[in-house]
């Protein structure tokens with residue numbers, strides 16, 4: 001039984017709590033949040049995706065801290081799950097590793113690439129394990145795509161387009177571009193990371209984008225330039241009008257089939273092949289459950305996580321920073 005402390009009981013903290021509550025190999029023993037109602041489980045912040053952040057569990061058995069550093073110091077906590085606003089990710093993860101705890105840290109891995117590299121170096125030397133919660137690597141339908149690309153099930157990829165576009169979530173942290181990094185860092189990092197996961201490091205990125213709400217980039221479109229794949233693009237943004245909702249999609253054109261994913265449809269993944277479009281059966285639920293199950297298994301088995309390494313997580317930050325430079329310069333940015 002792995003004993004877990006959750007730092008930050010907002011939208012993603014509650015989402016992780018939902019997962020731990022259903023597991024037999026982990027137990028939440030402590031939570032930290034400066035807001036009293038949150039650490040007592042009296043409020044639930046909704047997430048982007050239906051089924052996320054259900055809440056409703058009994059908080060009475062949890063030790064409750066206002067300060068996340070006190071949660072790290074709790075001797076019973078073996079795994080610190082960091083669900084705080086982005087600027088806290090790297091400093092808190094560093095402190096938790098130094099205290100000998102395992103660390104699951106929410107994306108984005110860090111606020112800047114410099115911080116991310118420093119954290120990855122510390123994580124590689126630590127006796128305990130760190131994994132960044134890059135949930136798309138575990139998401140039903142996205143894990144399928146990674147496998148289809150790797151195995152060349154439908155031939156080579158000719159074109160891949162990823163799209164994650166929403167209206168703004170509205171909460172104050174996400175309106176402060178300096179703190180959250182705009183949609184470029186907060187939302188689009190999922191797809192930048194997934195492009196890297198599927199196709200490796202691009203030679204260069206060429207991005208266009210604009211700022212509307214946060215002072216940082218709120219809507220981006222990027223071409224990832226590879227020698228062997230003609231067209232790889234990703235669009236990410238939260239600058240759409242209120243009421244637009246949250247859209248998470250991809251279209252990947254293989255030599256012999258086209259895969260189309262749309263979260264907001266009853267059968268999110270369809271495969272179009274030989275004149276027919278058929279749904280692909282997916283494992284149930286969301287990526288959060290699978291990423292947490294995987295990390296707990298790594299801890300139990302004493303195996304360093306491979307599906308997302310600290311270096312992968314750090315590269316995702318370098319990638320979006322290169323995209324920001326490309327937007328500013330108007331030119332492709334080499335990596």
Ligand SMILES: NC(=O)c1ccc[n+]([C@@H]2O[C@H](COP(=O)([O-])OP(=O)(O)OC[C@H]3O[C@@H](n4cnc5c(N)ncnc54)[C@H](O)[C@@H]3O)[C@@H](O)[C@H]2O)c1
Nearest residue numbers: 008009010011012032033034045068083084085086106107
């Ligand atoms: N993987 C995903 O799909 C996903 C989804 C949502 C959010 N996130 C990431 O998770 C992080 C948090 O986002 P959120 O939507 O849950 O935000 P949120 O505002 O809903 O929750 C953050 C919580 O952290 C608390 N907090 C702030 N400073 C703290 C501190 N020093 N110690 C303890 N608690 C503190 C706040 O009071 C709040 O309850 C962000 O970095 C975001 O990018 C990831």
